[in-house]
Amino acid sequence: MKRNWYAVAILLVLTLLLAEAGRYVEHTTGILQNRIEAAYALAVQGDYPAARQTYEQAAAQARKGGWVLSLLVRRNLLDQLNQTLAVLPPCAEADSLADLEMETQRARTQISQLRQSFFGGL
Amino acid sequence: MISSVVRTVLVYLAVVVAMRLMGKRQLGELQPAELVTTLLISNVASICIDEPDLPLSASLVPIFLITALEILNSTLVWFCPRYAQLLLGKPVTIIRNGEILQKELARLRITAADLAEALRGRNIFSPQEVYWGVVEPNGSITTAVMPAGDEDTPLLPLLIDRTVYRDNLAFFGLDETALDRMLETQNTSRRDVLLLLYNGEKTVLIPKKTAPEGTV
Numbered sequence: 001m002k003r004n005w006y007a008v009a010i011l012l013v014l015t016l017l018l019a020e021a022g023r024y025v026e027h028t029t030g031i032l033q034n035r036i037e038a039a040y041a042l043a044v045q046g047d048y049p050a051a052r053q054t055y056e057q058a059a060a061q062a063r064k065g066g067w068v069l070s071l072l073v074r075r076n077l078l079d080q081l082n083q084t085l086a087v088l089p090p091c092a093e094a095d096s097l098a099d100l101e102m103e104t105q106r107a108r109t110q111i112s113q114l115r116q117s118f119f120g121g122l
Numbered sequence: 123m124i125s126s127v128v129r130t131v132l133v134y135l136a137v138v139v140a141m142r143l144m145g146k147r148q149l150g151e152l153q154p155a156e157l158v159t160t161l162l163i164s165n166v167a168s169i170c171i172d173e174p175d176l177p178l179s180a181s182l183v184p185i186f187l188i189t190a191l192e193i194l195n196s197t198l199v200w201f202c203p204r205y206a207q208l209l210l211g212k213p214v215t216i217i218r219n220g221e222i223l224q225k226e227l228a229r230l231r232i233t234a235a236d237l238a239e240a241l242r243g244r245n246i247f248s249p250q251e252v253y254w255g256v257v258e259p260n261g262s263i264t265t266a267v268m269p270a271g272d273e274d275t276p277l278l279p280l281l282i283d284r285t286v287y288r289d290n291l292a293f294f295g296l297d298e299t300a301l302d303r304m305l306e307t308q309n310t311s312r313r314d315v316l317l318l319l320y321n322g323e324k325t326v327l328i329p330k331k332t333a334p335e336g337t338v
Binding site: 004007013073074 | 194
């Protein structure tokens with residue numbers, strides 16, 4: 001009957017790990033989303049240096065959480081988001097606002113795809 | 123490349139640990155539910171090696187989930203004989219006293235050639251040498267050969283863990299009432315019997331939760 005306790009322990013550990021992983025994905029993608037929204041708002045207001053800095057912080061945040069996220073979500077989604085985040089800071093200029101809007105929208109969609117990769121249709 | 127090596131090693135370790143946790147049942151001849159578990163684990167294990175794009179957790183989480191479910195399911199099978207019978211099926215007699223039960227062969231879709239091959243695999247070249255032949259739930263064929271000379275007739279199961287073998291009862295001209303009377307003479311009931319074997323003369327009864335010594 002010792003095996004039953006192993007089974008219960010496995011189920012408990014899996015439940016805890018999944019709950020923790022879900023919280024991590026939600027938290028990390030939430031921070032990314034907030035940073036991108038804040039950076040875009042700064043760019044629209046004309047504060048381009050601050051916008052560039054916030055986009056860079058978002059990219060650094062994505063790189064920091066990348067290793068754990070790669071254990072939980074599809075790797076190509078993560079790579080695509082990193083590529084988008086890399087092109088966002090140079091777009092925070094007065095004459096590239098249309099590109100900035102398009103790339104920001106792309107990043108939003110990629111973040112939501114990251115969430116979907118973990119949570120599915122939930 | 124390094125990533126796929128690391129993934130393969132991790133999935134290999136996870137599958138070995140999972141099979142070890144499931145116990146020796148999983149390593150012998152597989153029952154239908156165990157076969158499903160083994161097939162599922164092998165498929166789930168391969169997905170993240172085949173697709174490096176998928177996270178490692180896509181294989182590891184399902185492997186351990188299936189392991190836990192298999193352990194709990196086998197415990198339920200152990201506790202509940204009716205559920206066991208529903209899930210695993212029951213042995214089916216196909217040869218009785220040297221005679222092939224052709225109706226059962228047809229029901230199991232076993233051809234005469236299959237049967238002959240299985241018997242040859244046991245160095246039996248005629249069904250008339252077989253006293254009792256059964257197809258086990260895992261698909262293998264088990265045989266008890268005819269007694270030679272003054273050897274005892276093989277003992278056949280009448281009751282195993284609350285499952286009554288009605289065809290064996292009928293073979294000895296008994297019914298369930300007679301079975302209950304037989305148990306009463308041994309001061310026990312179906313619920314308390316782990317195994318009851320009978321050959322027309324001798325009875326071997328192994329009660330539950332005692333040393334496995336039959337009272338003959």
